[in-house]
Amino acid sequence: MRIHTLAIALSIGLAATASAQSPAYEGPVIDMHVHATTADSNGPPGMPLCPGVGDFAWDGQGSWAQHLGMNVLGRKCENPLAGSPTDEALRDETIAAMRAHNVRCLLSGQKDRVADWMSAGEGLFWPSRSLNLAIFPDQTVEVLEQGFEDGEFVAIAEITNQYDGILVDDPRMEPFWAFAEANGIPVGVHIGKGTPGGSKIFPEYTVQAPLQLSPVLKAHPDLRIYVMHAGYPFAEDIKAMLWIYPQLMVDIAVLQFGTPRAEYHAFLSELVRAGFSDRIMFGADQMTWPGAIKLGIDAVNEADYLTYEQKKDILHDNAARFLRLDAEGNLPD
Ligand SMILES: [Zn+2]
Numbered sequence: 001m002r003i004h005t006l007a008i009a010l011s012i013g014l015a016a017t018a019s020a021q022s023p024a025y026e027g028p029v030i031d032m033h034v035h036a037t038t039a040d041s042n043g044p045p046g047m048p049l050c051p052g053v054g055d056f057a058w059d060g061q062g063s064w065a066q067h068l069g070m071n072v073l074g075r076k077c078e079n080p081l082a083g084s085p086t087d088e089a090l091r092d093e094t095i096a097a098m099r100a101h102n103v104r105c106l107l108s109g110q111k112d113r114v115a116d117w118m119s120a121g122e123g124l125f126w127p128s129r130s131l132n133l134a135i136f137p138d139q140t141v142e143v144l145e146q147g148f149e150d151g152e153f154v155a156i157a158e159i160t161n162q163y164d165g166i167l168v169d170d171p172r173m174e175p176f177w178a179f180a181e182a183n184g185i186p187v188g189v190h191i192g193k194g195t196p197g198g199s200k201i202f203p204e205y206t207v208q209a210p211l212q213l214s215p216v217l218k219a220h221p222d223l224r225i226y227v228m229h230a231g232y233p234f235a236e237d238i239k240a241m242l243w244i245y246p247q248l249m250v251d252i253a254v255l256q257f258g259t260p261r262a263e264y265h266a267f268l269s270e271l272v273r274a275g276f277s278d279r280i281m282f283g284a285d286q287m288t289w290p291g292a293i294k295l296g297i298d299a300v301n302e303a304d305y306l307t308y309e310q311k312k313d314i315l316h317d318n319a320a321r322f323l324r325l326d327a328e329g330n331l332p333d
Contacts, residue, residue: 020304021304022306022307022308022310022311023308024301024311025300025301025308025311025312025315025316026102027102027312027315027316028102028103028104028316028329029101029102029103029104029282029297029315029316030103030104030105030106030281030282030315030316030319030320030323031098031103031104031105031106031282031283031284031286031293031296032105032106032157032188032226032251032253032281032282032283032319033105033106033108033157033158033188033228033251033253033254033283033284033285033286034094034105034106034107034108034283034284034285034286034293035107035108035109035130035158035285035286035287036091036107036108036109036110036113036114036116036117037090037109037113037287037288038087038090038113038288039083039084039085039086039087039089039090039288041287041288042083042287042288043065043069043083045083045084045085045086045288046082046083046084046085047069047072047083047288048072048077048080048081048082048083048289049072049080049081049083049257049288049289049292050071050072050076050077050079050080050081051079051080051081051256051257051261051295052257052258052259052260052261052264053071053072053076053077053196053260056068056071056196056197058197064197064200064201065200065201067197068196068197081257081289081291081292081295082289082290082291083288083289084288084289084290090288090290091116091117091120091121092120093290094117094121094286094290094293095117095120095121095124096290097286097290097291097293097294098121098124098293099124100294101293101294101297103124103293103297104123104124104125104126104329105124105125105126105284106125106126106128106154106155106157106188106323107125107126107127107128108128108129108130108157108158108188109128109130110129110130110136111129111147111152114127114128114129114152114153115127115152126154126155126323126331127152127153127154127155128153128154128155128156128157128158128188129144129147129152129153129155129156129157130156130157130158130159130160131144131156131157131158131159131160131161131176132159132160132161132163132164133161133164133166133170133172133173134161134163134164134165134166134204135160135164141175141176141179144156144176144179145179148183148185154185154186154331155185155186155187155188156176156180156185156186156187156188157186157187157188157189157226157228158188158189158190158228159173159187159188159189159190160190161173161190162190162191162194162205162206162208163190163194163198163202163204163205164202164204164205165204165205165206167206167208167212168189168191168208168212168213168216169212169213169214169215169216173216174219177216177219177220177223178220180220180223180224180225181220181222181223184222184224185224186224186225186226186322186323187223187224187225187226188225188226188227188228188251189213189225189226189227189228190228190229191208191209191210191212191213191227191228191229191231192209192210192227192228192229192230192231192232192233192234193229193232193233193254193255193258193259196258209231209234209237210227210231210234210237210238210240210241211234211237211240211241213225213227213241213248214241217241217245217248221247222247223247224247224322225247225248225249226248226249226250226251226281226322227241227248227249227250227251228250228251228253228283229250229251229252229253229254229255229285230250230251230252230255230267230271230280231250232255232259232267233267235267235270235271238250238271239270239271239274239276242271242274242276242279248279249279249280249281249318249322250271250276250279250280250281251280251281251282251283252268252280252281252282252283252314253282253283253284253285253296254283254285255267255268256284256292256295256296256299256300257285257292257295257296258285261299264299265303265305268280268303269303269305272305272306272310273305277306277310277313277314278313278318279318280313280314280318281314281318281319281322282296282297282300282314282315282316282319283296284296284297297315300314300315
């Protein structure tokens with residue numbers, strides 16, 4: 001009985017909210033955070049994702065990776081996102097999801113895979129080069145210079161050094177920042193949230209907050225840079241940085257499925273409330289679950305604290321400005 005009463009109260013509350021809500025934005029979307037990866041990059045191919053799971057208690061016995069998988073594989077998950085079964089399916093299902101929702105994206109990854117996805121999804125992708133100094137030590141500045149000259153990429157993202165304990169102000173990154181700044185190349189750096197229980201999978205992972213970027217932005221005031229995952233959960237840090245560095249942008253990738261939905265809205269609304277709705281860009285962080293693209297767009301559209309204009313800014317306009325797209329929506333020559 002009590003539950004019944006609560007359900008009625010909730011439905012009245014929701015109806016009231018819905019009528020006050022701005023319309024959903026349904027125009028073209030720019031996604032700053034999609035990975036061209038393999039179907040087995042998050043567990044066995046076909047491994048589903050459980051959006052918004054916050055309960056990862058573990059007694060330390062057995063394997064964390066297996067425990068994480070158990071959470072996802074139905075023990076607790078009610079609405080899993082399907083994983084693609086093969087590399088080709090992953091590519092083609094991602095392209096289909098992008099076409100269905102009028103999305104173009106900055107496609108992050110290694111050279112050959114990005115090129116393959118680009119030819120399969122003509123007009124949908126801008127190529128971006130991922131960077132990790134620990135995993136790909138042969139990816140030197142000289143190699144990037146050549147690749148940039150050859151038109152292989154237009155941005156450097158995702159920079160995932162944090163997974164291997166190399167922080168943004170590490171001296172080894174200095175020549176890369178200088179190269180990007182000198183050539184006006186946008187860069188996206190992972191700061192904040194990684195894999196749940198990530199220390200058990202990436203033993204060198206080191207927590208860093210957005211303030212770690214201060215020396216980089218001081219040394220490279222013209223760097224076109226965005227903090228991926230908006231530096232979650234360090235809202236105070238990222239607000240301080242956005243305030244002082246007007247060129248700095250963030251994407252809100254992964255948060256829509258990597259945090260409980262109420263937490264996603266608490267964090268996003270905090271940045272918007274602080275006045276930064278012009279600095280936030282959409283990102284699905286699609287890796288092996290093509291449904292993440294629609295889920296991410298829906299998460300922005302369901303926000304009752306965003307005006308229609310703010311939804312449009314986050315889902316499209318802010319990224320268009322950051323990427324300096326022309327009136328036709330193309331990158332400048
Ligand atoms: Zn990331």
